[in-house]
Amino acid sequence: MTMEIDEVGEWLRERLPGLAQEHGVPGVAVAVGAGGRVVEAAAGVLSTATGVEATVDSVFQIGSVTKVLTATLVMGLVAEGLVELDAPVGRYLPGFREATVRQLLCHTAGFEGDVFTDTGKGDDCLERYVDLLADVPQIFAPGEMFSYNNAGYSVLGRIVEVVRGEPFDRCMRDHLFTPLGMTHAANDPYEAILHRAAVGHLGGRPVPVWAMARSNAPAGSMLAMTPRDLLAFARAHLADEGLRAMREPQVVLPDIGWGTAWGLGWTLYDLPGGPVFGHDGNTIGQSAVLRVDPGRDVSVAIFTNGGDRKPLMKEILDRVVESPAEPVPDPAARPDARRCAGVYLSSTSETTVSADQRGRLWLEQIPLGLAAEAGDEPYRTELLGWRGNSLLPAEPGHRPVAFLGDDGEGRARYLHTGRADVRAAGRIEA
Structure with missing residues (x-):
C-alpha cells in the first residue's frame, strides 16, 4: 500500500466527483494514510442551499467516531493511574448504578443507552445528564452481552471531567487536539463556524439543525473535523504502544455485520488478511467512517453530508483496506x-x-x-x-x-x- 499511495490519491481525485453524483451525496471528503504519507480529496458542496464547495479543509461531523476519542481520554487517565478499568463507576461518580469503567467502554453495562435528553448548553450539562440516568431501565445484567450504549459514553465523558477537573471539551482540546496537531477540529458549532463547515442533508435538503445536545457530546453529538485530522488521531494509535490495549477484544459480537469483537472503544474486524479496527458515526444527515489496518500501516477516513453514502463509502474502502465479505443467505438454514x-x-x-x-x-x-x-x-x-x-x-x-x-x-x-x-x-x- 505504501507504494500505491499516489495511485490511490489520483484515483480519488478523478473518481470522487462522479461517485458523489451517482449516489446523490451533496459533499464528501476523504483522506488516506500510508507509511506516514496522506493523500486527500473532496467533491461536491457543503450545503445545497449555499453551493459552498467542499474542500479537504472542510469540517464534517464525525458522530459516534467521537467515542474512540473519548475512550482515548479515559485510557490516558488509566495510564496515569487516575482511573482503574475494573473499578465501579461509582468510585468516580458516587451513586451511579452498578457498572465498571471497562463495561462502559465496551458497551456491556446493560442499561438503556439511547437517552438523548438535552440538559442544556452549560458546563454542568454532563453532570445533569448523568443524574437523570438513574431513572433509565436496566435491560440486562452488566457484562452479560454487548449492546451499543450512547449514554455510557456520556458517563465516561463525565468521569474525564471529574478526574481532570475541567469541562469535557477542554479536556478534548488539551489532551488530544493540541498535542496531535488537529488544527481543524471543532468541539461545537461555535468552533465549527471558524472553518468551512458541512451541513447535513436529509431527502436532498439541508437539515434545520446542525448539532444535537451537548450532553451527548462524548458519544458523538458535536465533534467535527477534517479527514486529515482524524487520520492524525489514527496514526497516534498506530505509533503509541500504550494504546494497543484499546484494540484487544473485550466482548465477542453477535453475527450482525458490525465486526468480530469490540475493544476498549474500537470495533474490531478479524479478517483473512489480518486485523482491521475502526468506528462508524452518524449525526443528522452527516456520516463518517474510519478504518485502520495496523499490519499495513494504512488508514482511511471518509466523511459525507447526506445522500446514499453506503455504496460510496464501500467503493472507497474496498480500494484501501480489506472489508468483511458480504453475507449471503443459506438456503439450508430455516428461520425458526x-x-x-x-x-x-x-x-x-x-x-x-x-x-x-x-x-x-x-x-x-x-x-x-x-x-x-x-x-x-x-x-x-x-x-x-x-x-x-x-x-x-x-x-x-x-x-x-x-x-x-x-x-x-x-x-x-x-x-x-x-x-x-x-x-x-x-x-x-x-
Missing part, C-alpha cells in the same frame, strides 16, 4: 418462526417479526425518537436463513439481525441489531 416472532422494543425502534401463511418470516421496523429525527425510515423485509441465531434481511442495505436469549417459553428474549431490543411479552405469536 416460533422462536423469533414477536414485538421487540427499544427507545429508537419498534420491530415486529411475524410469519406469513407460507411460513416465511418478516421483519417490520418503525424508527422512534432520534432515529426518526435522523432520517431513518420504516421498512419491511423478509428474513432469510443465514448463520446460527442470525438472519439476513432480504432487503438490500440492511445488516443481519440476531435472536438471542430465552424468554422462558422457548422464544428469543432479544432482537439484536447492534442494540439488544427486548421482547414485548404477549404482543404477537407465530
Whole structure:
C-alpha cells in the first residue's frame, strides 16, 4: 500500500466527483494514510442551499467516531493511574448504578443507552445528564452481552471531567487536539463556524439543525473535523504502544455485520488478511467512517453530508483496506418462526417479526425518537436463513439481525441489531 499511495490519491481525485453524483451525496471528503504519507480529496458542496464547495479543509461531523476519542481520554487517565478499568463507576461518580469503567467502554453495562435528553448548553450539562440516568431501565445484567450504549459514553465523558477537573471539551482540546496537531477540529458549532463547515442533508435538503445536545457530546453529538485530522488521531494509535490495549477484544459480537469483537472503544474486524479496527458515526444527515489496518500501516477516513453514502463509502474502502465479505443467505438454514416472532422494543425502534401463511418470516421496523429525527425510515423485509441465531434481511442495505436469549417459553428474549431490543411479552405469536 505504501507504494500505491499516489495511485490511490489520483484515483480519488478523478473518481470522487462522479461517485458523489451517482449516489446523490451533496459533499464528501476523504483522506488516506500510508507509511506516514496522506493523500486527500473532496467533491461536491457543503450545503445545497449555499453551493459552498467542499474542500479537504472542510469540517464534517464525525458522530459516534467521537467515542474512540473519548475512550482515548479515559485510557490516558488509566495510564496515569487516575482511573482503574475494573473499578465501579461509582468510585468516580458516587451513586451511579452498578457498572465498571471497562463495561462502559465496551458497551456491556446493560442499561438503556439511547437517552438523548438535552440538559442544556452549560458546563454542568454532563453532570445533569448523568443524574437523570438513574431513572433509565436496566435491560440486562452488566457484562452479560454487548449492546451499543450512547449514554455510557456520556458517563465516561463525565468521569474525564471529574478526574481532570475541567469541562469535557477542554479536556478534548488539551489532551488530544493540541498535542496531535488537529488544527481543524471543532468541539461545537461555535468552533465549527471558524472553518468551512458541512451541513447535513436529509431527502436532498439541508437539515434545520446542525448539532444535537451537548450532553451527548462524548458519544458523538458535536465533534467535527477534517479527514486529515482524524487520520492524525489514527496514526497516534498506530505509533503509541500504550494504546494497543484499546484494540484487544473485550466482548465477542453477535453475527450482525458490525465486526468480530469490540475493544476498549474500537470495533474490531478479524479478517483473512489480518486485523482491521475502526468506528462508524452518524449525526443528522452527516456520516463518517474510519478504518485502520495496523499490519499495513494504512488508514482511511471518509466523511459525507447526506445522500446514499453506503455504496460510496464501500467503493472507497474496498480500494484501501480489506472489508468483511458480504453475507449471503443459506438456503439450508430455516428461520425458526416460533422462536423469533414477536414485538421487540427499544427507545429508537419498534420491530415486529411475524410469519406469513407460507411460513416465511418478516421483519417490520418503525424508527422512534432520534432515529426518526435522523432520517431513518420504516421498512419491511423478509428474513432469510443465514448463520446460527442470525438472519439476513432480504432487503438490500440492511445488516443481519440476531435472536438471542430465552424468554422462558422457548422464544428469543432479544432482537439484536447492534442494540439488544427486548421482547414485548404477549404482543404477537407465530
